[in-house]
Amino acid sequence: MSPFHAIRRNAGLRRVVIVNALYSFISAALAVLVPLYLIDQQVDLAQIGLLLAIAPLTFMILRINFASLADELGTKVIGISYSIINLLSIALYVVSNSILAIALAIFGESIRASAFWAIIRTEIIYESENPKAMLAFLSGVRQLADAFGRLFIGFVLVFLAFQNSFLFLGALSLILLYLTMGSKHETKKPLESVNYHQDVLKKIFKPHPATFWQASLLLGLASLPANMLLAFLIPIYAKAGLGLDYGQVGSLVAIFSFVDAAAVLLFMRWKINVNILLFFTILSIPALFTFPFFGSLIVIPVVISAIGTGCSGILYEYILLDQIYRSKNVSTDIGVLNIPLKIIEVLFLSTSGFVIDQFGYQPLFVILAVATLLFVVFARAFIKRSN
Structure with missing residues (x-):
């Protein structure tokens, strides 16, 4: 059964798809809003890189803990938790008047x-x-919602102050909280009955075969370019490097997300084989190598x-x-x-500001091109071996 037919027939799947789309819209809008807000506050690039590095560092540590708790308690309690934390983080951005407050908000976002990424694929599998x-289809849905979020916030910033933009995302977050409360995947096991050592740590540190860790490294190489282009390089390079306005920055990152989503959804619909997918991935390598040389034709x-x-x-x-x-x-x-991806x-984000100050943007794009090459x-x- 195709993903489209499955969603029409299954109310639980529809809820998961809507939660994914709304979450992706909000997080994508914040991913554009926060770096631009930091530039507006005249924070230097080295500090911006270090602040943004808080997110993957925290993510790496907490995700596996949330994931193990989800395996014990079900996904509903984790979903409600991340929706509430999302609201608190946005509230911090609204009232922030110092680097410390922004750092705490970024920590909350992470x-x-x-919590979101700890459970969302599990819900689909259930x-x-x-x-x-469905997982590949949902990847396209998230990218499509991601594109709308980035495009929307880029143009909203032309008319609204940063604080008002954060408030609007806070209102959307209330809807997200309502939707996560509709999850049916929960257990009767109370939180206080979970033995952290027995139920969580043992699962995290259990032995894995070599192929598991090889796959882990491949996943890191596959995800790094898209994550770093959207979360850091494109908005920072477009604003600080090329001097584009907020609407143009939002349009650029939105175009990236729209094209990424279209590639996923169309290639899934056409049932494109692995070799063709790898071929199109290869095409992105020269584009990444030469990114800064395109100037206004970015x-x-x-x-x-x-x-790619x-x-x-x-x-x-x-x-x-x-x-x-x-x-x-x-x-x-x-x-x-x-874990390897995070x-x-x-490492990428914490050093990127210093690299830009000393050598410009080119080395960072080269790193992403090399990561793509190694993945291919x-x-x-x-x-082929797995099949």
């Missing part, structure tokens, strides 16, 4: 993201009869890179599902699989 197709590498990240995103979901579909602790294993992101080289052999 807790929210940790609800769907064809989780591989939309060209943005579009080409987005097609969309294709690698489909392969990401295939590789991930291959590792966890027999798992008894799905949420925990997904969290552990993503380590790489922390090793992914084909890995997927």
Whole structure:
């Protein structure tokens, strides 16, 4: 059954898709809003990189803990928790008047993201009869909502102050909280009955085969370019490097997300095979290498890179599902699989401001191109061996 038919027939799947879309809209809008807010507050690039590095560092530590708790308690309590934390983080941005307050808000955002990503694939696996197709489809839905969020906030900033933009996202977050309360996946086990050492730590540190860690590294290489382009490089380079206005910055990151989403949804609908997906991923490598040389024509590498990240995103979901579909602790294993990615992101973001100050933007784009190249080289052999 195709994802479209499954969603029409299954109310639980529809709720999960709407939660994914709304969450992605809000988080994408914040991903544009926060770096631009920091630039508006005249925070230097080195500090911006260090502040944004808080998110993957916290995410890496908390996600696997939330995931293990979800395996014990169900996903509903985690979903409600991240919705409440999201509201508190946005409130902090509204009243922030110092770097410390902004750092606390970013920390709150990373807790929210940790909890969301700890459970969202688990919910799909529980609800769907064809989780591989649904996970890839949902990746496209998130990117589409991501694009609308970035485009929306870019143009809203032309008319509204930063604080008012944060308030609007806070109102949307109330709707998200209501939707997460509709989850049916919960257990009767009370939180106080969970033995942290027995129920959580043992699952996190259980032994895994070599293929698990090979897949983990591949997932990190697959996700790094899209994550860093959207969360840092495109908005920072467009605003601080090219001097574009807020509407143009929002349009650029929205174009990236729209093209990425279109690549995922169309290639899934056409049932494109692995070799063609890898071919389109390869096309993004020269675009990433030459990104800063396009100047005012930056939309060209943005579009080409987005097609590549969309294709690698489909392969990401295939590789991930291959590792966890027999798992008894799905949420925990997904969290552990993503640890290398978060380590790489922390290193990238924490050093990026210093790299830009000393060498410009080019080295950062080269790093993403090399990550894509390594993914293509090793992914084909890995997927072929897995099949």
